[in-house]
Amino acid sequence: MEDNRPFGRPPPPLRYPMDQHDTPNDPAAATVTPVAARGLTKHYPAGKTFKTVLDGVDLTIAAEESVALLGRSGSGKSTLLNLLAGIDRPDDGELILLGRPLHRLAEGDRTLMRRRHLGFIYQAFNLIPTLTAAENVGLPLELNGWSRDATTRRVESLLAELDLHQAGDAFPDRLSGGEQQRVAIARALAHDPALVLADEPTGNLDSVTGGHVLELLLARARRGGQALLVVTHSLAVARQADRMVVLEDGRLTAGGAELAW
Amino acid sequence: MVNPLLGGLVRASRRYLTRHPWNLMLAIAGIGLGSAVVIAVDLTNSSARTAFRLSMEMLSGTATHQVVGGPRGVDETVYATLRLRPGSPPSAPVVSGTVTLGQRTYTLMGIDPLGSGAFRGDLEGMGDGVVERLLVTPGAIMMSAPRASTLGLERGDEVVLERAGGAHTATLAGTFRTANPAARDGLLVADIASAQELLGRVGRLDRIDLILEPGEEQAVADSLPAGLRLTPAAARTEAGARMTEAFHINLAAMSLLALLVGAFIIYNAMTFAVLSRRPLFGQLRVIGVTRGELFRLILGEALILGLVGTLVGMAGGIAIAQGLIGLVTRTINDLYFSLTVNQLLVSPTVLAKGMLVGLGATLLSALLPAREAARSEPVQVQRRSAVEAPMTGIIRRLAMVGIGLFVLAAGLLAVAPRALVPAFGALFMVVIGFSLLVPGLLVAGGRLLGPLLARVHPPLGTLALRGITRSLSRTAPAIAALTVAVAGTVGVAIMIESFRGTVELWLAQTLTSDIYVSAPESSSSRIAGRLDPALMASLESLPGVAATSRGRRVTVESEHGAVEVLALAMTDRGDRGFRFKGPVVDDLWVGLEAGDVVLVSEPYAWRHGVAAGDRLELFTATGWRTWRVGGVFYDYGSDRGLVVMHQPAYAAAWEDEAISALGLTLAPGEDLDTVMARVEERVAATAPAVRVRANRDLRAYSMEVFDRTFAITRVLRLLAVGVAVIGIIGALLALHLERSREYGTLRAIGATPRQMGGLIVLQSILMGLLAGVLALPLGLLMALMLIKVVYLRAFGWTMQTLIGAPLLAEAVALALGAALVAALYPAWRIARTPPAITLREE
Structure with a gap:
């Protein structure tokens, strides 16, 4: 049977666990592959049968690499993102995050992995409406037990970097779409995660603002040494990433994906 | 012709609700609970009033007037004189008293079997030789056929009647039929001589019933010996009704308190039912649904929800009233009059009134969000912040109206210094006025607590507090409901404790003898x-x-x-x-x-x-x-x-x-x-x-009667708190259902299930704490108004005001406990919901 997987040949065996790298800002963590998935499969019930949303997906993202994930609506992009984030479990396959088998970890450990090593950016921003911009950015730091002063310094620095120093005390409903997404980026990067997952980060923004936000995200991720997976419909957005992969009918097709798309 | 767009709207609305059964259940449960308590108290009150009226009618028969005497009643020779006078009006002697047969209390009424026919048209079946048996059989009595059947008695059976003076054997001489439930369940009829003997009132009558034509009154009154008076029969019933009026007003006030709490809950349920569908309404507006159509859709839906909720409330209300009626009739028996009816009489008028109250409150509650949703621009309707932004703007206006109500209440008390109804009006103005201050006070409380929580429990403390102060359209009514319920508890508890303390002191000062002997x-x-x-x-x-x-x-x-x-x-x-x-x-x-x-x-x-x-x-x-x-x-x-x-x-x-x-x-x-x-x-x-009691026993007995009198008040208080707790559960669930996406985000960025549960519990505790603290000033104010104004006007009693610190601490603990109970299910639910589900788009 022909191997249709995007990498042509089976990936090397996955290495885990590597608990000694399980702390943020640990220089050694950067040397470990942030995420490596092999054979990820996910089904959802559809009436009396099951629909296969992901069918044996293999994907590895190296440190400091940005990958664009393209796919039509319903192709399973969000499901893949949820699996990579550990907020959903695969029905089959392996998923190694920073050397640890995320698919085997208990809910509590997966939560801690997300808290320490992942950053999220959503199309709908998903800022906490009851917190100010600065408090939203500081939230992952506080969850990670940063001191009050360290959190304040970090938040101020990020807000300044993302040109949001005037918006720190504003609640999300008082900010423009572009500003909200920049706050979301700041929140995703605040704790220096190894992997940032962005789901249609420019989907709710006009093209100029979207372009600016994407530029900012890519530049900031590169500068911070973070791996980045951007889910998008837009080829223009995808082209700015180091690599593109396409999800179609539950399978990743790469190689000539750019042309095929 | 039916508007096709309207059909589509109704379908969309119906499907939304059936696909979100939680929202539907919350709305119906909120309306049902709110109306159930009101219906329950109203039914209990009207049953007690009806029981009172029936008991009075049972004793009065069809008499237009009565001849009454002093404390010793009327000498029976007066009856003979009156009856033998040529051209005298129809008359009948009456002696009555309370006896016990088995476990039940009955009114034993002595009549003249030969002369009372015109008066006792309500008792059928007095012929057929029964009259003869009543006259000739010593201790012969009659009771209603259904009662005799229930007791398994047949004609000729002997029964033992007990009264305070001792036990007597009586014989069932026959049965009668009657439409009056009081007579059916609680009346025994005997010949006058037998009744006098059984009741220890030989030679004396309670009164002589008369049927007078207009204009005959003066002649009869003039013919009476000194010490006897002629009074209209209705005067007795009216006097009896006046006797218990304050008691009924007291109960009605408790039902109003429950209504107020219920109204908040209905408001909460309805605003949630509307707010949770803002995106749907936004989409409908985008595709061309007009403001009027949207407004009518929301109100029509409120009408249907109100109907279903109120029907549920009726069933609940009847069930609660079944439990309350015993307490109410016992209090009336203790304090005022022996009622022979103690079952619930379900009055269609009360049910209709309850239906109107439930529907009215539902429609009024839906009016504001419906108007707001219909008036907003389509893009705004889809945003939650569009609701909260104007909410923060109207806090000042609400507070102004609240202060205005305080001023009005003071004015009302000054203008009507003795009347009871304005006193209740003022009390409720104060309660409503304070409720309108709640949003502003929450914001102020949030400012005070914010820095502390941010320092002590970051970041969940801030999240929990902001969840309250930045969602006032949702949290303020829920907290106000709990505040009012707990304040009502504080107010009534202080009033009862003050009253109790006053009575204890009074008993100690008044009962100066060491031993009491009473007939x-x-x-x-x-x-x-x-x-x-x-x-x-x-x-x-x-x-x-x-x-x-x-x-x-x-x-x-x-x-x-x-x-x-x-x-x-x-x-x-x-x-x-x-x-x-x-x-x-x-x-x-x-x-x-x-x-x-x-x-x-x-x-x-x-x-x-x-x-x-x-x-x-x-x-x-x-x-x-x-x-x-x-x-x-x-x-x-x-x-x-x-x-x-x-x-x-x-x-x-x-x-x-x-x-x-x-x-x-x-x-x-x-x-x-x-x-x-x-x-x-x-x-x-x-x-x-004869009863012999030591001073201490008499005091203990008096306090026992006192406590029994307030048993109903305590139950109603607990009911109000119970309704508020369920309301808070509903409000929290609504709040959390609405925020599921926000919670999904928190879970995604690393908040653990335990932290999410903790967030819900902390938020709930904060709501309880705020409600408990706010309930103290309102409760104290209510207590002062109850003691210094309402009870003084209702009963004429001056009471000391006794405020115990433990009682105030209990109130805060009650609010906290209620909020904690309310948090358990939402906390469990949120903590166990996978983030992938909460993050998924609807």
């Missing part, structure tokens, strides 16, 4: 019995007895209607146990003993505007006579009022030498138990039905 009561109108003079003399001469007091408590007619008179004779003058309110006449005690001065109790003085130095007319055995009021004394034994006079003066005026109670004061150093044993021994030998 059993002998009729349904609670005319006290009489003690044997020989027994009294024997008890008064017992070794160890230093002083005695003799008393007789009877009901007489005053210029203001029936009033209880306590005739007292004391061998030891001392301070006589009276505490006076305001000035007294100079010759108080001399005048009292001379027989031309009486004392009136505070409720009597309040009700009838009587003060020291005023004149008071009482109807004596020789007609109307005037007394001077010597002073107004504090008395908590009766809300109808009491007149105290010197016993010899009473005996002379009413030709009644009888004594119904005797107080014995022991000499210093005497052992109470030893003297009690001597008293009991002598009583048991001559009059076993």
Whole structure:
């Protein structure tokens, strides 16, 4: 049977666990592959049968690499993102995050992995409406037990970097779409995660603002040494990433994906 | 023709609700709960009123007038004279009293079987030889056929009737049929002579019933001997109804409190039902649904939800009322009148009223969000912040209206300084006014608590607090509902405790004797019995007895209607146990003993505007006579009022030498138990039905009756809190359902299930704490208004205000506990919901 997987040949065996790298800002963590998935499969019930949303997906993202994930609506992009984030479990396959088998970890450990090593950016921003911009950015730091002063310094620095120093005390409903997404980026990067997952980060923004936000995200991720997976419909957005992969009918097709798309 | 767009709208609305059963259930449960409590209290109240009316009708029959006498009733020879006079109107003698058969209390009514036919048209089946049997069989009685069947009795069976004076054997002579439930369940009929014997009232009648044509009254009144009066039969029923009016108003007030709490819950349920669908409404507006159509859709839906919710509330209300009716009738029996009906009478009028209240509250609650949703631009309707932004803007306006209501309440109290209904009106204005201040107070509370929580419990503390203060459209009504319920608890508890403390003090000051000996009561109108003079003399001469007091408590007619008179004779003058309110006449005690001065109790003085130095007319055995009021004394034994006079003066005026109670004061150093044993021994030998009680036992009994009286109030209080707790659960669920996406984000960025549960619990505790703290000032204000205004106006009682710190702490703990209970399910639910599900788009 022909191997249709995007990498042509089976990936090397996955290495885990590597608990000694399980702390943020640990220089050694950067040397470990942030995420490596092999054979990820996910089904959802559809009436009396099951629909296969992901069918044996293999994907590895190296440190400091940005990958664009393209796919039509319903192709399973969000499901893949949820699996990579550990907020959903695969029905089959392996998923190694920073050397640890995320698919085997208990809910509590997966939560801690997300808290320490992942950053999220959503199309709908998903800022906490009851917190100010600065408090939203500081939230992952506080969850990670940063001191009050360290959190304040970090938040101020990020807000300044993302040109949001005037918006720190504003609640999300008082900010423009572009500003909200920049706050979301700041929140995703605040704790220096190894992997940032962005789901249609420019989907709710006009093209100029979207372009600016994407530029900012890519530049900031590169500068911070973070791996980045951007889910998008837009080829223009995808082209700015180091690599593109396409999800179609539950399978990743790469190689000539750019042309095929 | 049906508008096709409307059909589509209704379908969209219906499917949304059926696909979100939680939202649907919350709305229906909120409306159902809110209306259930109101319907329950209203049903209980109306059942008690109906029971009272039926019991009065049972005794009155079809008489238009009654001949009544003084405390000793009417001599039966008056009836014979009246009946034998040529051209005399139809008349019938009546004697009645309360007896016990098995576990149940009945009214035993003696009638003239030959002459009462015209009066007792309500009792069918009195023919067929029954009359003869009633007349010739000693101790023959009749009861309703259904009751006889329930008891398994047949004609000729013997039963034992017990009354305070002892037990008597009676024979069932036959049965009657009646449409009056009071008579069906609680009336025994006997020949007048048998009844007199069974009730220990030989030779005396309670009254003579008459059927008079218009214009005959004066001639009959003129023909009566001195000491007897002619009164319209309705006057008795009206007097009875007035007697319990304040009690019913008190209950109605509790139901209004429940309504207020219920209204908040209904408002909460309806605003959630609308707000949770803002995106849907936004989409409908985008595709061309007009504002009017959207407004009508929301109100139409509210109408249907209101109908279903109120029907659920009716069923719940009837179930709750079944539990309450026993408490209410017991209180009425304790304090006012022996009711023979104690089952719930489900009145269609009350149910219809409950339906209107439920529907009205639902529609009113839906009006504001419906108007807001319909008036907003489509893009705004889809944003939650569009609701909260104007909410923060109207906080100031709400507070202004709240303060305005406080001012109005003060004005109302000043304009109507005696009326009860305006007092309740003012109380409710204060409660509603305070509720309108709640959003502003929450914001202020948030500012105070914010820095502390951010320091102590970051970041969840801030998240929990902001969840409250930045979602006021959702949290303020829920907190206001809990605040009002807990404040009601605080207010009523302080009032009851203050009242209790006042009564305890009053009992300690008033009950100055060590041992009390009292004759059993002998009729349904609670005319006290009489003690044997020989027994009294024997008890008064017992070794160890230093002083005695003799008393007789009877009901007489005053210029203001029936009033209880306590005739007292004391061998030891001392301070006589009276505490006076305001000035007294100079010759108080001399005048009292001379027989031309009486004392009136505070409720009597309040009700009838009587003060020291005023004149008071009482109807004596020789007609109307005037007394001077010597002073107004504090008395908590009766809300109808009491007149105290010197016993010899009473005996002379009413030709009644009888004594119904005797107080014995022991000499210093005497052992109470030893003297009690001597008293009991002598009583048991001559009059076993006479009751002997030590001072402490009488006080304990009085406090027991007091506590029973407020049992219904306590239950209603708990019901209001219960409704508020369920309301808070609903509000929290609604809040959390609405925020599921936000929670999904928090989970995605690393908040653990435990932290999410903690967030919900912390938020709920904060809501409870804020409600508990806010409930304290409102509760204290309510307590002061209840004590200083409402109860004074309703019953004429001045009470001390006793505020115990533990009670206030309990109130805060109650609010916290309620909020904590309310948090458990939402916390469990949120903590176990996978983030992938909560993050998924709808």
